[in-house]
Amino acid sequence: MVPKNLLKKLVKICGRENVLYSPTDLYLYEYDASMERGKPDVVVFVTSAQDIQNVVRLAVAENIPYTPRGSATNLAGGSVTPKGGIVIETARMNRILEIDEENGVAVVEPGLYNLQLQNELASRGFVFAPDPASQKVSTLGGNVGMNAGGPHCLKYGVTVNHVLGLEMVLPDGEIARFGGYTQETPGYDIVGFMNGSEGTLGIFTKLFLKMMPAPGGVETLLADFDGIEQAAGAVSAIIAAGIVPATLEYMDQTCIKTVVASLNVDYPTSAAAVLIIEVDGPQWSLAPQVTAIEKILKKLGARVRSARDNTERDALWAGRRGALGAMTRLKPSVVVFDGTVPRNKLPLVLVQIDDIAREYGLFYGTLLHAGDGNIHPIILYDERDEEETQRVHEGCDRIMQLCVNEGGTITGEHGVGIEKIPAMKYLFGEDELEVMKQLKDVFDPQGLCNPGKVLPA
Amino acid sequence: MPQAGLWEEYKVLSDQTLEAVVQCSKCGFCQPTCPTYAVSGLEHEVARGRHQLVRGLVEGRLELDKNLKTALFQCLMCNACYTNCFPKIKTDEIIAEVRNLWIREKGQPxxxxxxxxxxxxxxxxxxxxxxxxxxxxxxxxxxxxxxxxxxxxxxxxxxxxxxxLESIPKSFLRERLAAQSLIPEKRRGKVAYFVGCGINYAQPDVGYATAQVMNKRGFEVEVIDNYCCGLPAYAYGDLDSVRWFVEKNIRIFSNLQADYIVTDCASCTSFLKEYKRFVPEDSEQQKIVKDFTGRLRDMTTWLYETEDLAEYKTGGNTQTVTLHDPCHLSHYLQEKVAPREVLKNIPAVVYKELAESDFCCGGAGSYNIAHYDVSMKILKRKMAHVKNTGAQVLATACPACIIQISYGVRKFNAPVRIKHVSELVLENSE
Structure with missing residues (x-):
């Protein structure tokens, strides 16, 4: 419980209706989309940088932890509050402040949904490249905080490559701005450093995002394979040939069968895996890319289909887009595992994941953002079954170790949050973790800003 | 699939509801589509939060108290969350059952x-x-x-x-239809017309247009002497009343001789399709339900299916028309094609798409009376989009939407006329 006088002060800053503390409300802010839980002491809705500044100053003065929260779609516990304290909800800071077509910069507030920006840009012939699968609901503040990926990040890079500047409230309560309308900012790359900091180094209040012209055209292919190793091998073969598709997505047989059964899509259920490959660019550049890719795919024994128009394109994508949903209907609970391996290790890693799954008795299907080696085994279980849940945890841990052993990392895009803190030790040594710890201390010496995340205690 | 597991002891809610609640993975994709969340941003105003509240209740972490009541009774039951839900959780069924629990434990107002x-x-x-x-x-x-x-x-x-409500009509639809012949000159078939309460008592002009159009397309109209479909009672969790209405109506449906059963209230259509849930499996009633739902059409779907029989005026003035998708049509029946195609087929109609056309208007039966402030915030958003279309007419297919959006026209000064699709079709028919 928060002391009464603190509540009073929060009400004064944010307004009565913007401060929640009833037991029912607090229960509703103890989770995100992961398995983690942690009850906050109070939730405040902020509408301006000044609100955030005032709340942070108050928290610092009273020595109370605080955690930023957008849509709470985090998959690793990033917006959960294991140490309690104040949840600073930025969902209502969702305006597009400026669209500067001449300089290619969009200035937005952190609570804006990614897709809302995409829609606005599309009407002007531009795109914001990072397109996480959750773009309909995840906020841009969260995307930057997690350095989000997405299918198109293979060709265009992840979020950090598209953020030009940030305004934020630092953990000492000051409002600072790094970068802005220019491509390059002198001095240390604080903007880059803040990307993926998971809300542990301050709270964003304004984002300066890079707009790119929309590509002239796209071509979409569906390739099906008899073996997962050939499918996974095709991924590196395409990129080794000097072609960078816009997206390169992989689905295994379990996913294929599930989407075919529930979504009325036309994927070959006998295939061990399919790749959905999309190339984009000026119209003249598409045909040569497609020809080259088809040649590689056929050499590996794939059957290839291409979409003749937008309807067919949507039909090819429908299965991929609906895969997670269709899978989640099979069992009550789901873990979307997230890890990354060098893409030429995909064939080996996929086989080993299957071995691990068998050992731990896991029911799963695999989706990959295959182009950048980002693996998403979707593990289904029933969280009410404690023994099964334990096996899922242990299996995931083994898969993370596997990723690291093969030269990859423990998360591709979902972040470390709470869930993957123990796995940081697989990836980093004492010295490396100490450097990170010291950096955190420089910004947040009291350790109040989103505590209990990212770094081992 | 495992049974309710550690919740086996919890018998106050049905197994079906328990399974539905545990199926929620908290992904949060319901947030951008939920009207109450859109205007409040509060976790207890969105399907994910509502699922978790029910879960808290089941697990004994929350009480059936005032806070829970607010959260669960403030849901519009528009089903937009279902459309966007990965595991396809029927939140409306959970809400109805918990509202029913509230009635059982706390009494019905x-x-x-x-x-x-x-x-x-x-x-x-x-x-x-x-x-x-x-x-x-x-x-x-x-x-x-x-x-x-x-x-x-x-x-x-x-x-x-x-x-x-502006005024109450001087005569109701049933009286008006009883006073005239509903048999066309060239008879192609017969429609049994299920008259919804909203159409009968509040918008007889709509129902009159519906019957006229059916006649014009060569269908004799038999006005069914039906009771309320039961949806209002369902929305407030009065499941006993729902069963009463279902039983009465099924008895009436058992004698219907018609090619189609049609209603021009999207809410009635969608709820009639749910009747199978309220009668025992393998019963005689279930057979009747199966038979009548097979012939049941929403008016917009019926218009679309009989489009080749339409004879529209040509050469007159055109008008710009936009469409508001009633939730029961778009999110329950998942029907968005029929009303659009019907409108686009009318030569005098210049069709303009409405932004967020399937976002609830906030009417939701009597929600606008019970939760006026929330309802108005939702309506305001709707009316801003309506104004942006610049349309002269907004068409829709549900009396609750017509009442609510007509109120929006007056309250927010939107220069647009509200019509049921039937009325537009009739106006433009030869």
Whole structure:
């Protein structure tokens, strides 16, 4: 419980209706989309940088932890509050402040949904490249905080490559701005450093995002394979040939069968895996890319289909887009595992994941953002079954170790949050973790800003 | 699939609801589509939060108290979350069951009891009382409530909602249709017309247009002597009343001889399709339900299916028309094609798409009276989009939407006329 006088002060800053503390409300802010839980002491809705500044100053003065929260779609516990304290909800800071077509910069507030920006840009012939699968609901503040990926990040890079500047409230309560309308900012790359900091180094209040012209055209292919190793091998073969598709997505047989059964899509259920490959660019550049890719795919024994128009394109994508949903209907609970391996290790890693799954008795299907080696085994279980849940945890841990052993990392895009803190030790040594710890201390010496995340205690 | 597992002891809610709640992975994709969340941003105003509240109740972490009541009764039951839900959780069924639990544990408010157990079960009484309202000088919601002898139960909500209803028609649809022949010259077939309460008592012009259009397309119209479909009672969790209405209507449906059963209220259509849930499996009633739902069409779907029989005027002035998708059509029946195609086929219609066309208008039956402030925030958003279309006419297919959006026209000064799709089709027919 928060002391009464603190509540009073929060009400004064944010307004009565913007401060929640009833037991029912607090229960509703103890989770995100992961398995983690942690009850906050109070939730405040902020509408301006000044609100955030005032709340942070108050928290610092009273020595109370605080955690930023957008849509709470985090998959690793990033917006959960294991140490309690104040949840600073930025969902209502969702305006597009400026669209500067001449300089290619969009200035937005952190609570804006990614897709809302995409829609606005599309009407002007531009795109914001990072397109996480959750773009309909995840906020841009969260995307930057997690350095989000997405299918198109293979060709265009992840979020950090598209953020030009940030305004934020630092953990000492000051409002600072790094970068802005220019491509390059002198001095240390604080903007880059803040990307993926998971809300542990301050709270964003304004984002300066890079707009790119929309590509002239796209071509979409569906390739099906008899073996997962050939499918996974095709991924590196395409990129080794000097072609960078816009997206390169992989689905295994379990996913294929599930989407075919529930979504009325036309994927070959006998295939061990399919790749959905999309190339984009000026119209003249598409045909040569497609020809080259088809040649590689056929050499590996794939059957290839291409979409003749937008309807067919949507039909090819429908299965991929609906895969997670269709899978989640099979069992009550789901873990979307997230890890990354060098893409030429995909064939080996996929086989080993299957071995691990068998050992731990896991029911799963695999989706990959295959182009950048980002693996998403979707593990289904029933969280009410404690023994099964334990096996899922242990299996995931083994898969993370596997990723690291093969030269990859423990998360591709979902972040470390709470869930993957123990796995940081697989990836980093004492010295490396100490450097990170010291950096955190420089910004947040009291350790109040989103505590209990990212770094081992 | 494992049974309720550690919740095996919890028998207050059905296994089906328990399974549905645990199926929620908290992904949060319901957030951008939920109207109450869009205007509040509060976790207890979105399907994910509501699932977790029910879960908290089941796990004994939360009490069935006022906070829970607010969260669960403030849901519009628009089903937009279902459309966007990965595991396809039927949140409306969870909400209805928990509202039912509330009634069982805390008692049913007198107003609801009066409406669902007395007025709607005795249409002749309801009709007589409404007539008094239309002949007297009483207007607005409070006048209506006064005549219905339930003013006192509405409390403070009534003052806000005063302007929602402009007037009560002098004659109801059933009377008007009884006074004329509904057999076309060239008879192709027969439609049994299920008359919804909203159409009968509040918008007889819509129903009149519906019957006329059916005649024009060569269909004899038999007006079904039906009761309320049961949806209003369902929305307030009065499942006993739902079963009463379902049983009465099924008895009536068992004798219907018609090619189609049609209603021009999207809410009725979608709820009639749910009847199978309220009768025992393998029963005689289930057979009747299967038979009539097979022939059941929403008016917009029926218009679309019989489009080749349409004879439209040509060469006249055109008008710009946009469409608001009723939730029961778009999110329950998942039908978005039929109303659009029907409108686009009318030569004099220049069709313009409405932004967020399938976002609830906030009407939701009597939600606009019970939760006036929330409803108005949702309506404001709708009306801003409507104004942006610049359309002269907004078409829709549900009486609750027509009442709500017509109120929006007056409240937010939107220069647009509201029509049911049937009315537009009739106006433009030869």
């Amino acid at each position: 007198a107003l609801q009891r009066y409406i669902f157990h007395t007025l709607l079960r005795h249409p002749e009484l309801l009709g007589r009382l409404l007539k008094m309202a239309s002949f007297g000088k009483r207007s607005g919601i409070s006048g209506l409530a006064q005549v219905l002898r339930c003013l006192g139960w509405y409390g403070k909500n009534i003052a806000n909602a005063e302007g929602l």
